[in-house]
Amino acid sequence: MSQPFIPNSPWRSRAAALICGAAVALMMVAQPYAAGYGPFRRTLFAELLMQWQDATWQHGALVPFIVAYLIWHRRAEAARQPCTSSRGGFVLLVFALFCYFAGYRANNFYCGYLAMMCLMAGASLWLEGVQRSRTRLFAWLMLGFMWPLPFLEESIGYQMRLLMVRTTGFVLNSVGVDALVSGTALQSMPEPELGRRAGELFSVGVAAPCSGMRSLFALLVVGALFSYFRQRVMWRRAVLFSTILPIAVVVNMVRVVVLVFAAMAFGQNWAIGDGEDKVSTFHTITGIGMFLVAVLLLQAASWLLDRCCDGRGLKRARTVSRQVAASSAS
Incomplete structure (x- = not known):
């Protein structure tokens, strides 16, 4: 299930991580996504900024900083784990892209939220393997509090x-x-x-x-x-x-x-x-x-x-x- 089919040299792993991070940033900040009604479209990041103005969801603005600290807190433990690659991560990446496209066509921000969560999980599994990804599981779960759910x-x-x-x-x-x-x-x-x-x-x-x-x-x-x-x-x-x-x-x-x-x-x-x-x-x-x-x-x-x-x-x-x-x- 976990095989090193991607080259595991440090510079290739870092380059792949940077490319995935840039892709997530572009999909959230640059690509107009949905608006619910009407022709005007907002990006996922613009939707987050708008929803975070509501006192019910203001805590979401702090979640990325909390997640960054949690990853930094367990950096040494993650470094001790072997860097492999999981094919399941690639499958999860494909599923995330499908959810993103489905939400784009359906004008549904919630599909975009799910796509971003799956995309980050899939990238971690694909590039670093199950053992390293497990050390970041709680940080990934905490990231779920970032997304507003007004319904x-x-x-x-x-x-x-x-x-x-x-x-x-x-x-x-x-x-x-x-x-x-x-x-x-x-x-x-x-x-x-x-x-x-x-x-x-x-x-x-x-x-x-x-x-x-x-x-x-x-x-x-x-x-x-x-x-x-x-x-x-x-x-x-x-x-x-x-x-x-x-x-x-x-x-x-x-x-x-x-x-x-x-x-x-x-x-x-x-x-x-x-x-x-x-x-x-x-x-x-x-x-x-x-x-x-x-x-x-x-x-x-x-x-x-x-x-x-x-x-x-x-x-x-x-x-x-x-x-x-x-x-x-x-």
């Missing part, structure tokens, strides 16, 4: 908004705060005996930015890096990474509850904003604070994972040592 906001984002509103309404009603859930909005119940209308104490509309999608995608990037460097065993990395979604949901729900109580205590405009484009300073601070809380919860999950796994390992080691000591004594 997720329309599907998963709306469901997360409904989950936020219903869960927060249940929590508020459980602690004695009468809350009315209407779609993706949450407001106080009317109290005719006190002369209060519905929504007079608080009225929170969980918009798309408040659904938790922004914090979720940013936490996925941070959590992937945290899991990779904090844990050394693959299954423990996977377990720690799987805690990101529930942490993001719980933290965002707590934020909505805090905003509701702040609106009841200090007023709607102070806690949330004027309900239009302008949000209050407190609203912004809670977003930053809850993100930091989510990172701390991720650290706590890692600590619990270490305690459980290391504790079992230590207990097993003590049991084995006692058995060895008992057998030697007899």
Whole structure:
């Protein structure tokens, strides 16, 4: 499966890598790709720059620098691996070119994103082989966070908004705060005996930015890096990474509850904003604070994972040592 059918001299390998890098740059920056509708076409790079202006996908602009550091971090380990060549990489290159052309004809940027990922993976396998490519697998997976996927906001984002509103309404009603859930909005119940209308104490509309999608995608990037460097065993990395979604949901729900109580205590405009484009300073601070809380919860999950796994390992080691000591004594 892995054969050196390409000359493996260093200068040929570097030249081939430079040619592949130049090809990727030209396909992303120079070649007009798609626009969705109308005759105007944008390059993949122009589409990325446009999407990165959205706060939900701003983390994508940092991903190339993170990937470059990850490759540099394991450069010595990669250099120790033999430089061979995999025929599967050439097949993957052909598939990547097919996806690129299909997306170009169909005006679909997502096919272009897939083509770039396959092209880089195929070039690595073809030029350097499986063993060296394996050292860059995590960096390649991290590169997937660079590509914006707006369709997720329309599907998963709306469901997360409904989950936020219903869960927060249940929590508020459980602690004695009468809350009315209407779609993706949450407001106080009317109290005719006190002369209060519905929504007079608080009225929170969980918009798309408040659904938790922004914090979720940013936490996925941070959590992937945290899991990779904090844990050394693959299954423990996977377990720690799987805690990101529930942490993001719980933290965002707590934020909505805090905003509701702040609106009841200090007023709607102070806690949330004027309900239009302008949000209050407190609203912004809670977003930053809850993100930091989510990172701390991720650290706590890692600590619990270490305690459980290391504790079992230590207990097993003590049991084995006692058995060895008992057998030697007899």
